[in-house]
Amino acid sequence: MGRGVSLRALSAAEFGVPGPGVPAPRDPLPKWLRWTQYSPLGRRMAGTRFVAFKVPLRKSFEQNLLPEQRFSPRDLLRKVQERKEELGLIIDLTFTTRYYSRQDLPPATRYCKILTRGHEIPSRKSFLRFRDLVRRFLMANRDNDKLIGVHCTHGLNRTGYLVCRYLIEVEGMEPNAAIELFNTSRGHPMERPNYIQDLQRRVPGCELKDLGSGVRKESSAPAKAQEHPQPPLAVPRSSSSARQRQEEQKNLEQRKQKKQNHQEERKQKKQKHLEMEHQEERKQKKLEHLQTEQLEERKQNHQEQRKQKKLKHQEQNHLEMEHQEQRKQKKREDLEQEHLEMEHVEERKQKKLKHQEQNHLEHRKQKKQNHVELEHLEVEHQEQKKQKNLEQSNLKMEHQEQREQNHLEQRKQKKLKHLELGHQKQKKQKQQEQNHVELEHLEMEHQEQREQKEQNHLEQRKQSKLEHQEQNHLEMEQQERRKQKKQKHLEQNLEQEHQEQRKQKKLKHLEMEHQEQRKQKEQNQEQRKKKKLKHQEQNHLEMEHQEQRKQKKLEHQEMEHQEKRKQKEQNHLEQRKQKKQKHQEQNHLEMEHQEQRKQKNLELQEQEHLEQKKQKKLQHQEQRKQKKQKHLEQNDLEMEHQEQRKQKKLDKRQQRKQNQQEQKQQNSLGQNSLGQNFLEHNNQEQEALELPCPESPRNCCLSPPPRKKKKKQQQELCHQQDLS
The missing domain is CATH 1.20.5 (Single alpha-helices involved in coiled-coils or other helix-helix interfaces)
Known part of the structure; x- marks a missing residue:
């Protein structure tokens, strides 16, 4: 089979035999009896193109059924035609391919198979495929009214579930209404309670709800402005005048108004933005x-x-x-x-x-x-010559020698002539034979040329019909001319007429023979066709017998395969148990070793940690001592530096006082009242500077240096005094 599921398991699921974990059906009748109890074809569902029927069976299943109980693919098509309707699509939901095949149906009807198990609710994948097939068929057949035939083994549970689910989720029909419509049109109610409960939980698909609108409204509402604004974090330093307070209050009120206006503008903008978004969504x-x-x-x-x-x-x-x-x-x-x-x-x-x-x-x-x-x-001639020679021999003995010589010469000449004549005759014979061969060769070439011409003529006929018609016309004219010539020739020669009559008789005889041969060929072809049909029928029967044998072999092999599987599973379970026990023992030993290792590691870590702590404490104590010593040395140095700075400052102040006293004495005459006041003010500041600092000496060194502006003012005043 190639799959993990055996054919026996498939047939059991198809024929209603309960599998593992599935409760047994209520009716104890066998499957073939249950199949005969259901009507073969239901009515068309009102307002739809669905028709439900039970599975049709091929001829090999008809041996165990009565003629009234038989229902084949031909019977299905005949019953649909009797209702003056037409099947355009057949959807097969059985979980096997042994009931009938695509070849048993005419090529005009479309056939699709969706493998679905019995007693189980069909998966979402099978429903989506069913929905896609129905949609494509309806889109392609809008102009006609062809039906969609759906069947499982009995045409009840799986077909009813998928058809009703399509009506609920796609057409928007209520579950109970869809189930009632299917039951009334099929003529038998659905039997599986798990199918009916699953359909009743479904929600119609056409009632689309606008989800998320409330969320948008809540999110689109602008946040409320704070009624009481927060007080300022720090009050700026200002004079205690009432005018400044009034101005501050006015500024605060203006700010509040601006904030309120700004918030209102924001609200308006948000509302406009939401309206624009709604408009865009509508568009x-x-x-x-x-x-x-x-x-x-x-x-x-x-x-x-x-x-x-x-x-x-x-x-x-x-x-x-x-x-x-x-x-x-x-x-x-x-x-x-x-x-x-x-x-x-x-x-x-x-x-x-x-x-x-x-x-x-x-x-x-x-x-x-x-x-x-x-x-x-x-x-x-030789005899005459001999006689003459004998007569002359008596008369002329003297001239015998000469005559003999002449006679010999003549003989030689004659022999040469005779040889030349024979040679010429041989040449003529050879020439005649060569001419004969050449004639035969020319005739062969002429035949080949004729065959080539005939082939070219056939090709020209295929290329164009008009040329063929013209050639036929020319041939008819030539035949007429030939007939005229023949008639003239017959008038001249009676013998030729007799020969032509013989030729015509032969041609007629050949035509008759040719027609008889044709008839014989046609009769032979008809006989061959009949033999082929008989042979095909015999092959078909043999194929059916072979299929039955294969099914039996497969069932036997599956039984053996199941027994082997059970033995393998038992051996495998025993091996697993042994492995688990070994594995548990090994894990137990490993756990013990790990615990021992952990204890050793913890002891070592504690020892190392204690040693590190001791070392850190010693290092920390040494660092503290060093820091204390450094800090004491720094404090001593700072004290020395502070004392040196104080002495320098005092020296500088004494020098300044002396210089100022000298300048006062020199410029006492030309000094103005303003200059005196200014000097007094400077003296006061200097006295304030000369006062000792109440803080510790460490903080005195951190006091800020004198500002540059005062130095500049003093220099300018000195310069004015010099000028005065």
């Missing part, structure tokens, strides 16, 4: 709606164009088929004519060969006769 929804409408219109137009193209393509295919049939008929006629012409040409060739053989024999006979006559003449 987007409108645009999306328009886009969906446009897409639907485009899809419809595209489907219409596809249908038109299909119709045009079908018409073109029909025309092409007609043209092909016409061409085939013409080809057959042309082949018959060519066959007759080839036979006629062969007859002509045979006649020519016979005529050439006769001429060759006659020519040889004439040559032989001429040769015999020449030899006879030569013999007579």
